[in-house]
Amino acid sequence: MPVKVLFVGDIVGRPGRKALNKFLPGLISDYAPHFVIGNAENAAGGYGLTEAIAQELLAAGFDLLTSGNHIWRREFLPYLAKAEKVLRPANYPAGAVGKGYAVLHKNDKKLGVINLEGRVFMRSLDCPFRIGLALAEKLKEETPCILVDFHAEATSEKLALGWYLDGKVSAVIGTHTHVQTGDERILPEGTAYLTDVGMTGIRDGVIGMRKDHAIELFLTQVPRKLEVPKTGPKKLEAVYLEIDEQTGKTQKLVRIRKED
Numbered sequence: 001m002p003v004k005v006l007f008v009g010d011i012v013g014r015p016g017r018k019a020l021n022k023f024l025p026g027l028i029s030d031y032a033p034h035f036v037i038g039n040a041e042n043a044a045g046g047y048g049l050t051e052a053i054a055q056e057l058l059a060a061g062f063d064l065l066t067s068g069n070h071i072w073r074r075e076f077l078p079y080l081a082k083a084e085k086v087l088r089p090a091n092y093p094a095g096a097v098g099k100g101y102a103v104l105h106k107n108d109k110k111l112g113v114i115n116l117e118g119r120v121f122m123r124s125l126d127c128p129f130r131i132g133l134a135l136a137e138k139l140k141e142e143t144p145c146i147l148v149d150f151h152a153e154a155t156s157e158k159l160a161l162g163w164y165l166d167g168k169v170s171a172v173i174g175t176h177t178h179v180q181t182g183d184e185r186i187l188p189e190g191t192a193y194l195t196d197v198g199m200t201g202i203r204d205g206v207i208g209m210r211k212d213h214a215i216e217l218f219l220t221q222v223p224r225k226l227e228v229p230k231t232g233p234k235k236l237e238a239v240y241l242e243i244d245e246q247t248g249k250t251q252k253l254v255r256i257r258k259e260d
């Protein structure tokens with residue numbers, strides 16, 4: 001029996017949480033994943049995460065929440081510092097609170113998860129390639145089944161990390177850009193790769209936010225906070241993986257989109 005994983009793309013604000021309520025139970029019954037993981041860095045109002053929303057998501061069926069550059073809300077840091085089931089990218093410098101990897105156990109199944117953040121058009125963090133490889137080697141002592149959430153802007157950096165870790169981890173799945181790409185494949189050494197898994201939230205916005213706000217921002221260049229729309233059709237985007245328990249190679253990869 002392979003290790004079965006459902007990984008849900010960036011959950012954006014209340015519409016994202018509503019889309020989960022609508023679509024996640026059906027996906028769980030269709031695919032019967034051993035582990036459900038989601039990127040939740042924008043789950044609270046479109047920016048960051050709160051303790052209450054983290055707990056709501058974990059209660060809704062997630063085994064682990066990953067994140068990225070938006071996880072650092074000041075009031076969230078005390079929770080992040082001790083949270084077992086919320087990751088922040090592993091390649092922040094020493095001293096940053098929280099942890100960047102985990103090994104999940106359920107029944108007799110194990111899955112290692114590594115969260116990394118890219119550096120192209122983003123913060124100048126420690127090297128995600130070197131840290132990703134070192135963590136993959138460390139987690140391999142516990143299990144060959146390892147998923148990487150690479151929260152990054154540039155497609156080139158994401159694809160390069162996929163090739164770099166091919167055969168070293170089971171999957172490199174991109175997040176952060178919120179637009180699902182159609183380039184899913186299993187690389188020659190058995191690593192599942194997808195440049196961006198997409199997002200879970202409002203369908204007719206701009207990466208989960210109000211389109212009128214985004215258009216105004218681009219027209220005027222006057223900085224403004226983008227808000228999450230209150231109503232409108234929603235979608236959930238995800239990827240489902242089946243990983244060989246003995247080798248850690250991915251056998252099956254399904255890109256998923258559900259929408260109103």
Ligand code: FE2
Binds near residue numbers: 041068069070151176
């Ligand atoms: Fe992000």
